[in-house]
Amino acid sequence: MNKSIEYKNISKSFEGKVVLDNFSHSFESGKVHVILGKSGMGKSVLLKVLMGLITPDNGEILINNKSLDLAKEIDSLKVSYVFQFSALLNSLSVIDNITLYLDEKNIDTKENRLKKAYKILSDLDLDHSATKNPSELSGGMRKRAAIARSLMIEPDILLYDEPTAELDQINTGIIANIILDLKKAKPITQLVVTHDISFAFAIADTISILEDGLINISGKPEEIKEINHPLLKPIA
């Protein structure tokens, strides 16, 4: 089921520095939403608040008009997160990283878990690296492995924190294709924060620009292109 996301009056400060100030914004379900902004504007904080990794000072997040906790409890909402630097567990092989969630929750048989993991790895062209340690993978492969791990949860909402950070053009293209393929294949709401403008325009259904803890500009990519915003100068 598609899940719409609504941030409602979210505020967050770190040691007195206000990062999000009464932030309110809605993201439509089943689409790819990109949040653009300079570094330190609170883009990652937005995702971490939704993921539950950071508790906001005040405000709430509604999923299909239900509070986040209620949606998790009643609708079994699953939110997954692709970290900026992949955050794969280095003590485990790639395949063990991918099956970790199912292994720890003891979901399904070991054979089925592996079958499912290999299917996802194969879709992401990583099956040949399944037994390798994450440290043996290139940056692009690590990022794909992190996406594979997130997909094993079968998320309703998938969050990407700077998915193209430290990637070259080719790998950026691969990640963009994965996001677009996912949009076609599954009814997942995907929220991407990035400062890579070309990548944002390649994948987005909507683009929002975060400045000083607020989103003042938001719309379809073609609408955003029309706005003469200094952040978009490189593509003008």
Place this chain on the structure above:
Amino acid sequence: MRGIYNFFNSVGLFLNLFWQTLCSLKFFSVSIDKIFSQLFDMGNRTLPVAALISLSIGAVLALQTGIQLSEYGIQDRIGGIVGVSLCTELAPVMAAILMAGRVGSSITAEISTMSVYEEISALKTMDIDPIRYLVLPRFVACLITLPFLVIYMDLIGWLGGSFVSNLNQSISVSFSAFYNDLSQVVTFSDIASGLIKSVFFAITISITSCLVGLTTNGGPREIGTSVTKSVVASFISILILDYILTRFLILVGLL
């Protein structure tokens, strides 16, 4: 003032993590694999060095004490002195210090690396409790390893003491005389008191090492700082706890 606040804050965090680890013991059965892996790792890291340390301590203790005793012609009492010193004090404290240095530092390095590289956050996003996944296996393994290590060090230390007592011309006590005196002097409560100490030391080392690792933030540089912090905190805690436990064990009549 800041120092006092930090001290009580650390004690609070320690007790909180200890309590949460105790609560996660209900997942003991599903963590068996991880516990065995930790036991194997801890054994590998500590047994050879523990043998060397205890052999040396037993030998030096026998040498220093034996020569003094032989001046009064009571060198045949050496077995009891070496036996009691090792099992009530030297083996538990040395085993704990070894454990904090070899195992505690490694636990902190591993968990703080995971914290810095967001692996702990990744576990949380998968609804995997880091305490159950990371702390519980290390806590249980430490709790099993340290008492065994103490018995192992007791035995090797006694062996070292008996060799020196036998081979040193100034002492010259036979193996049978050494172990005969040892068996008459060393009681079950002496061995038990060493084991009781080791249980408290194991709790201190495992929780301190995991806590420092889990609360590490910042960049890779913080990993080294955390390891030093964890080892120093464990050493100080072991020494303070040793005094308190010794007082307590004397009070209850175990020593």
